[in-house]
Every structure is written in C-alpha cells, then in structure tokens.
Amino acid sequence: MVRILLPTDFSDNSFEAIQYATKVYNKTECTFYLLHTYTPTVYQSDYLMGSPEQIELGDILQKSSTNQLEKLKSKLEDTNGNPKHKFIVHSAFNTLMGEISYMVEEENIDLIVMGTKGATGAQEILLGTNAVHVIKRAKCPVLVVPPNYEYEAPKEILFPTDYEITYEKEKMKPLLSIANLHNSRINVMHVRAGYELNPSQEKNKAQLGQVLENKGQFHEVPDNGIITAINEFQVKSKSNFLVMVQNKHTFIERLFIEPVIKKIGFHVTIPFMVLPQL
Numbered sequence: 001m002v003r004i005l006l007p008t009d010f011s012d013n014s015f016e017a018i019q020y021a022t023k024v025y026n027k028t029e030c031t032f033y034l035l036h037t038y039t040p041t042v043y044q045s046d047y048l049m050g051s052p053e054q055i056e057l058g059d060i061l062q063k064s065s066t067n068q069l070e071k072l073k074s075k076l077e078d079t080n081g082n083p084k085h086k087f088i089v090h091s092a093f094n095t096l097m098g099e100i101s102y103m104v105e106e107e108n109i110d111l112i113v114m115g116t117k118g119a120t121g122a123q124e125i126l127l128g129t130n131a132v133h134v135i136k137r138a139k140c141p142v143l144v145v146p147p148n149y150e151y152e153a154p155k156e157i158l159f160p161t162d163y164e165i166t167y168e169k170e171k172m173k174p175l176l177s178i179a180n181l182h183n184s185r186i187n188v189m190h191v192r193a194g195y196e197l198n199p200s201q202e203k204n205k206a207q208l209g210q211v212l213e214n215k216g217q218f219h220e221v222p223d224n225g226i227i228t229a230i231n232e233f234q235v236k237s238k239s240n241f242l243v244m245v246q247n248k249h250t251f252i253e254r255l256f257i258e259p260v261i262k263k264i265g266f267h268v269t270i271p272f273m274v275l276p277q278l
Contacts, residue, residue, distance in 0.1 A: 002030045002177075005109045007096060007130075009036070010068055013115030017145035018072075020271060021113040022080050024154065027181060031086045033107060034072055037096045038065045065091040097133050104140050111174060113143045116268050135246060135274045141174040143273045153182045154241035154271065159216075160189045160230055163201035165245060167208040174275060175243050179215050187237050188218045191229050234270065242272045 004021055008014040021032070038061040069089035076087055092099045103109060116131050135142050157179060169176075179186055188208065197205065209216055221229050234242065 002028055003033070003107055003110050004030055005033045005035060005100065005103055005107070005112045007035045007037075007100060007112070007114045007134075008069075008072065010072070011115065013145075013147045015072075016147065016149060017113055017115040017143075018076065019079075020145045020149065020151060021143070022076070022082065022085060023151050024178065025085075025181070026082060027084070029084045031088060032076075033103060033109070034069050034076075034087060034089045035092070035099060035103060036065045036069055036090075037092050037094050037099045038062065039093065039095065062091060062093065096130055097137060100134060100138065104138065109140055111141050111143060112138055113145065116144045116146050116272075139276055141273055141275050143271060144268065145271050146268045149269075149271065152240045154178055155182055155184050156237055156239045157184050157186045157241045157243060158189060158230070158234055158237065158239035159186055159243045160191075160226070160233075161208070161245070163190060163197060163204045163208070166204055167211050169211045171275065172211050174273065176212070176215075178241070178273075184215065184241070186212055186216045186243075187233070187239065188212070188216050189229070189233050190218070190220055191223050191226050192220045193223045240270050242268075242270055243275065244272075245275045246277055 002025060004025070006014075006018050006021060008018065018032070018034075022030075066089070069091055073087045073089050090099075090103065092102075094102070100112065104112070112134060114131060114134065131142075131144050135144070157175070159175070175186070178184065190205075205218070209218070219233070221233055223229070224232070230242075233239070
C-alpha cells in the first residue's frame with residue numbers, strides 16, 4: 001500500500017497533478033490523502049483572542065474547504081473508478097507546510113504529489129513558492145507536475161548526479177518503484193567537468209549501478225552548465241520524468257537559489273521528483 005499526500009488549492013494545476021498521480025500508480029494499491037489548508041487573512045490577534053467575527057470566519061472557511069474537498073473526492077472517484085485507489089479528505093486550519101509536516105509523520109506518507117504552481121503562479125518562476133518550500137523541507141519524496149502536462153507513462157527517466165553522495169537502495173525505492181511499474185529506463189547523467197572522477201565518486205557510481213541493476217544507463221555529457229545540460233539531455237533523450245536528490249552538497253540546491261536560473265530557462269516541463277537527502 002502506497003500512501004500519497006495530495007495538497008490542493010483547487011486550481012487546475014493541482015487537479016492535473018492529482019490525476020497524474022492516479023495514472024502513474026494505476027496498478028498499485030494506494031491511499032490518497034486530499035489535503036487543503038485554510039487561514040483567515042487576519043487572524044493572529046482577533047482569532048486567538050476569541051473574536052466572534054474571526055471565529056465565524058474560520059467556521060465559514062472550514063465548511064467551504066471541506067465541501068470543496070468532498071466534491072473533489074467525488075469527482076475523482078467518478079473519473080478514476082480504480083478499485084485499488086482510496087481517497088481520504090483532510091481539511092486543516094494551518095499553514096500548508098505545517099500541515100504537510102504533520103501529515104507526513106502522522107499518516108506515514110510515502111510520497112507528496114503537487115502542482116508546480118497555484119492559481120496565481122507566475123510563468124517566469126521556476127517553481128511556485130509552496131512547491132519550493134515543500135521540496136526543501138519535506139522528509140519524504142516530493143513529485144511536482146507542471147501545468148498542462150499531457151500524461152505520458154514515465155518510460156524515460158532522467159537522473160542527473162555528480163556522484164558526490166552514496167546511494168542506498170532503501171532511499172532509492174521511490175524511483176525504483178516507478179521504474180519497475182512502467183518498465184522504465186533510468187538515464188544517469190553526469191556533467192563532465194574536465195577531470196576524472198575521484199575514488200569516492202567512482203565508488204558511489206558503482207554503488208548506484210548496483211542499486212539500479214539493469215535499469216540504469218550511464219551518460220557523460222559536456223560541461224555547458226548543469227542547467228543547460230539537463231535541458232538539452234532531456235530533449236535529446238525524450239525524457240518524460242526527472243529525478244534528483246535534495247542534498248546540500250549537490251547541484252540541486254543551486255536550482256532554488258541562483259537568480260540566473262530564470263535567465264537560463266530551467267523550467268520544469270516534465271514531472272519532477274525530488275528525493276530527500278540520502
């Protein structure tokens with residue numbers, strides 16, 4: 001049984017992300033948790049002091065949140081019709097990140113799936129603010145789905161790495177699970193920086209090869225910059241699923257902090273899974 005958390009703001013992008021999750025795991029027993037959080041615009045003082053107006057507002061928001069979640073659940077059950085899938089609604093007066101952290105711990109969540117941006121997301125931003133916060137802080141894998149993505153089974157998976165970390169099979173399970181479900185090829189991409197791999201990198205590469213078994217193919221690409229390399233290899237290999245490891249010592253951290261990214265154009269155009277630190 002896979003336990004998947006689906007945060008939603010009821011935008012089109014969040015609904016597309018939910019549909020993507022149900023399709024990727026269509027052959028798997030899953031429990032999907034539909035999560036919506038709400039917070040009155042002004043609540044800090046009045047709400048905490050028991051202001052009747054703010055308490056009433058909170059009740060209205062709670063009712064609206066629950067009603068929309070129930071409608072979403074019914075819609076998914078009608079369109080999905082998969083006996084292997086179960087949907088549970090969860091509405092909470094909390095920040096999104098606060099409730100996600102709680103749910104991951106409380107429900108033993110295996111994966112978070114969400115849209116890259118909400119209803120008011122800006123096109124020029126790499127990922128929506130919520131998605132970035134979740135990726136950087138979540139203690140389980142996070143899968144983000146770009147807007148208007150037309151579903152393709154994740155047959156060609158791109159896994160950029162610098163071989164600076166060890167790869168334990170247990171931590172790589174989310175990737176291996178999807179690869180096994182769809183008989184996918186995992187293209188391991190390393191940007192050649194003009195020098196040979198050091199002994200530690202060679203050891204990590206060998207370990208990764210063992211973990212991926214016969215599903216991994218290894219590629220060395222010229223150093224045109226990691227972001228450009230990912231973009232170009234993604235197109236060349238027709239990759240339709242991107243996986244990276246969130247680690248403070250690897251290049252993924254740069255994807256969220258370097259302003260130059262917006263100019264270079266690293267835009268998420270395919271589903272993008274981030275594994276927590278290995």
